[in-house]
Amino acid sequence: MIEDLAVRNMMKNHRLARAISDAAWRQLRTMLEYKAAWHGRDLIVVDRWFPSTRLCSTCGALAQRMPLDVRKWTCSCGSVHDRDVNAARNILAAGLAVTACGDDVRPQRGTSRTGQSSAKQEPPRATKGIPVH
Numbered sequence: 001m002i003e004d005l006a007v008r009n010m011m012k013n014h015r016l017a018r019a020i021s022d023a024a025w026r027q028l029r030t031m032l033e034y035k036a037a038w039h040g041r042d043l044i045v046v047d048r049w050f051p052s053t054r055l056c057s058t059c060g061a062l063a064q065r066m067p068l069d070v071r072k073w074t075c076s077c078g079s080v081h082d083r084d085v086n087a088a089r090n091i092l093a094a095g096l097a098v099t100a101c102g103d104d105v106r107p108q109r110g111t112s113r114t115g116q117s118s119a120k121q122e123p124p125r126a127t128k129g130i131p132v133h
């Protein structure tokens with residue numbers, strides 16, 4: 001399970017561009033795609049509007065948007081989250097829900113290329129029913 005990140009848009013942020021380019025995100029995804037296909041596995045791509053960062057992986061509450069320099073946050077339920085670990089848990093849970101329900105499965109080539117800006121739109125409230133681990 002991976003998150004569909006708008007790498008091209010994020011590269012426009014000069015503070016992020018170097019780090020993203022160093023981490024070769026696009027290349028990582030390409031490798032995951034062909035390796036998954038090679039082994040007959042599905043690569044589940046979670047929508048970029050899924051609020052993976054600010055959704056509490058413990059209770060499911062949605063927190064306020066937070067700037068990138070917030071690396072740890074505390075939910076109103078009392079859970080303390082590492083930003084990236086929490087997002088990874090949410091992406092895994094969302095991907096597993098997709099495979100379990102057969103709902104909106106989007107293996108790599110099904111990714112929509114609408115060309116819309118990814119930053120403005122409110123995320124869809126599709127988070128109910130995602131199992132909490």
Ligand SMILES: [Zn+2]
Nearest residue numbers: 056059075077
């Ligand atoms: Zn919570």
